Amino acid sequence: MSLRARPLSQSPPRVLLPFALAGVALFLLPLIGLIARTPWTRLPSLLTAPVAVEALRLSLVTSVTAAAIAGAIGVPLAWILARADFPGRALVRGLATLPMVLPPVVGGAALLYAFGRRGLVGEPIYEATGLILPFSIWGVVLANVFIATPFLVVTVEGALRNLDPRFEAAAAVLGAGRWRVFRRVTLPMIGPSLGAGLLLAWARALGEFGATITFAGNLQGRTQTMPLAVYVALQQDRETAIALSLVLVAVSLAVLVALRDRLWRS
Amino acid sequence: MIRKATLLSIMPLLLTVASTACAGPEARDRSELLIFAAASLTDAFDAIQTAFAAEHPEFDVRISYSSTGSLREQITEGAPADVFASADLHNMDLLVAAGAALAPERFAGNEMQIAVPAGNPAAVTGLADLARPELLVGLVVEAAPAGVLARQILAAADVEPALDTEEPTVRALLGKIEAGELDVGILFRTDVDSTDLVDGVDIPQGLNLQTVYPIAVLTSSVNPAGARLFIDFVLSPAGQAILAELGFHSP
Numbered sequence: 001m002s003l004r005a006r007p008l009s010q011s012p013p014r015v016l017l018p019f020a021l022a023g024v025a026l027f028l029l030p031l032i033g034l035i036a037r038t039p040w041t042r043l044p045s046l047l048t049a050p051v052a053v054e055a056l057r058l059s060l061v062t063s064v065t066a067a068a069i070a071g072a073i074g075v076p077l078a079w080i081l082a083r084a085d086f087p088g089r090a091l092v093r094g095l096a097t098l099p100m101v102l103p104p105v106v107g108g109a110a111l112l113y114a115f116g117r118r119g120l121v122g123e124p125i126y127e128a129t130g131l132i133l134p135f136s137i138w139g140v141v142l143a144n145v146f147i148a149t150p151f152l153v154v155t156v157e158g159a160l161r162n163l164d165p166r167f168e169a170a171a172a173v174l175g176a177g178r179w180r181v182f183r184r185v186t187l188p189m190i191g192p193s194l195g196a197g198l199l200l201a202w203a204r205a206l207g208e209f210g211a212t213i214t215f216a217g218n219l220q221g222r223t224q225t226m227p228l229a230v231y232v233a234l235q236q237d238r239e240t241a242i243a244l245s246l247v248l249v250a251v252s253l254a255v256l257v258a259l260r261d262r263l264w265r266s
Numbered sequence: 267m268i269r270k271a272t273l274l275s276i277m278p279l280l281l282t283v284a285s286t287a288c289a290g291p292e293a294r295d296r297s298e299l300l301i302f303a304a305a306s307l308t309d310a311f312d313a314i315q316t317a318f319a320a321e322h323p324e325f326d327v328r329i330s331y332s333s334t335g336s337l338r339e340q341i342t343e344g345a346p347a348d349v350f351a352s353a354d355l356h357n358m359d360l361l362v363a364a365g366a367a368l369a370p371e372r373f374a375g376n377e378m379q380i381a382v383p384a385g386n387p388a389a390v391t392g393l394a395d396l397a398r399p400e401l402l403v404g405l406v407v408e409a410a411p412a413g414v415l416a417r418q419i420l421a422a423a424d425v426e427p428a429l430d431t432e433e434p435t436v437r438a439l440l441g442k443i444e445a446g447e448l449d450v451g452i453l454f455r456t457d458v459d460s461t462d463l464v465d466g467v468d469i470p471q472g473l474n475l476q477t478v479y480p481i482a483v484l485t486s487s488v489n490p491a492g493a494r495l496f497i498d499f500v501l502s503p504a505g506q507a508i509l510a511e512l513g514f515h516s517p
Contacts, residue, residue, distance in 0.1 A: 117402070117446065118447060134447055135402060135430040135448075213434065217432075219431050220432075234336065234339055236335055236408065
């Protein structure tokens, strides 16, 4: 990383400046609005209330689990999309990125019709094992994986396409099997992009709302993640909603600022 | 090469922004009327909207349905609506006290009913079934009038519900019972009547509770005359006939 020269700091073309500032204002003003409404003195008691603590715990557990699963299924999928040539690849790529543009509520409803107790796959699973995904923590994780995985796939596929194939070819010539090449050469080389992909997937899972409430429902301590708690609290207890929102903003911003430069530079 | 990778990695962010930014602000036309209505009024106000449009083509009526609690919150935050139709008196009173709504009038009544998927697969017979842990049980959030009434009824019947979800609106709960994903919930009778996919189980007379729907012009209305016409239509025999047809009581 340190071998690469840093780009010179430049003055931007003047015409770009107002647009860039408008962008900054767009992202900054809602934050200021939130902060201006924050009941600072009541913050500690609001954030230690059971509804906040349980939502925070559930959000962390489900978003981290979802990011890990997104990595486990997203990296192989990205590899196949980047490297394998097969009929219908464009269709598979479209499918794998569909949740990025689909309204999450539609995704949640589709998940319900597929994995619900009366769903296409959910019904046989329920009859064979008694397992019900909706209204459980696994329902939250599934909704998060569905929405977040495409972010990882797109990021990692891009990295794989830009990888210099000579390193993998050299390893193969030296006798490494395909799995060994993947594990010892490909994975380390796409490391930063994989990190960025995991981070994006995690951040998207942390903020997931529509698919979760539609598929997994909303119950404090079981399926009520931070965004759901904010939504419910907004209807009756605005101070709790603002306090929870502030935590979401702070956690997300801290992680994005800390890791963005490190991960996305290469 | 590096540029392309960077672009690819920020693309998801751009797409998220694009997909989240669906409800943008619109320039308000003088003849546009924005109605905020409780979710339980969905079918009734859709029908009233059609009938009103036939009589008053000069207005472009838009209706935003949500739980009474979240609509009240949006109005408090300055949402530019003309009319608010609430599923209880309490939320309307809060707006009147805050100076956001003027002189509410009662236009309909409703009562609660136990809702089960068509055919009642879990053999629900009464309120006590909501405590069965093996059933998937849903209520509406407490911020919604239907959620408040359901909890009051259960408390009076001394039933502790084995809750699996608290849905944000009556329509969200209705959808999950329709799909057979929940075994039982408590909704307004008119919600249960609105679909063949859901059956109702009556709550004993002594325990059941009623709600009253008030409607009012909002002080933020840019078109109070049009708002008044819409409310008059809801209160007129034509409007009342639509509500009665869908099972609402007179207030």
